[in-house]
Amino acid sequence: TSPETILANGPYVLTSYEPAATTIQATKNPDYWDADKVALAGIKWQVIKDSQQAMLSYQNGDLDIATLSGEQVEQFQADPEFHNIMAGYLWYISPNQKVAGLENENLRKALALAYDKEAIAKNILKDGSIAAYFAVPTLLATGPDGKDFRETSGTYFEADKAQALAYWEEAKKELGVDSLTYTMIVEDTESAQNVAQFIQAEIQTTLPGITIKLEVMPKKNRVERMQEGEFELGLTRWGPDYSDPMTYLDMWITDSSNNYGFWSNSEYDAIINSAKKGELALDVEKRWEALKEAEKIVMDEAVIFPVYQKGDAVMIKSTVSGVEFHSVGINRIYKNTTKQ
Secondary structure (H helix, E strand, C coil): CCHHHCCCCCCEEEEECCCCCCEEEEEECCCCCCHHHCCCCEEEEECCCCHHHHHHHHHCCCCCEEEECCHHHHHHCCCCCEEEEEEEEEEEEEECCCCCCCCCHHHHHHHHHCCCHHHHHHHHHCCCCEECCCCCCCCCCECCCCCEHHHHCCCCCCCCHHHHHHHHHHHHHHHCCCCEEEEEEEECCHHHHHHHHHHHHHHHHHCCCEEEEEEEECHHHHHHHHHCCCCCEEEEEECCCCCCCHHHHHHHCCCCCCCCCCCCCHHHHHHHHHHHHCHHHHCHHHHHHHHHHHHHHHHHCCCCEEEEEEEEEEEECCCEECCEECCCCCCEECCCCEEC
């Protein structure tokens, strides 16, 4: 919570930060092992939630790098300072299965199929994000066959509103209801709210009788609510810590702190545990196939409702070079960045 209490061994150290700060500052770390190669004296971040305001600051010369959203992408994509980067973040809806009705698999499948992911990526975000028909993103990990995990894995929950309605009809019979109302918690960023509003409208149109309410809050509060299980539906995301499908798949084992929906499946637990420290861990090919099966279980039971894999539309001043973008771990590396 303060620069004095943060340990750092990277090219920069934090020098100015306050909780809920709008400005964060880091300066070059003289003790960094490769400090001679670090050209920048420091980096200053401005926290600007409104994308229009961020772009104005960029155009005024107050920012060297700015992230675009929505209509801005079309406006600036021909600019030589425009860059499109695929990130590793998966956005999805987590249903809390301890909430009445959401324990029903047919209801979860109805909800997961009720909204058009392609429209979200292409018409709302427009930033290079792609529709997610999976729990493990693309460009995350390469298998023993030399192929990306997604190349040889299944595709799940492609928008099928007729099928969604059929699942809802089954769920109504099984639950003995004609209508249901759920609240989805959403963080207060512009893009998250736009996506949530679209999903809300799609579900309510596709599944008559279901009402979705939205509750907007800062990300910190949204995460706390989900960790505590105090939610019904939550629009959330996960970014990969390392380049292996396990960085996603071990979230859904029983009692995982990231298993927000409280789902439990002993077969799934056994696969993940074996792939981490059992027989599967000793056989690269079998482990890889088992991880595909694990993803299939998560999708077949609609443990989460995938929405999109994040893309970033970024403006970078022509005077700045050497910013590295990564889809795994730390998303932006400034070690080799220079500014004229």
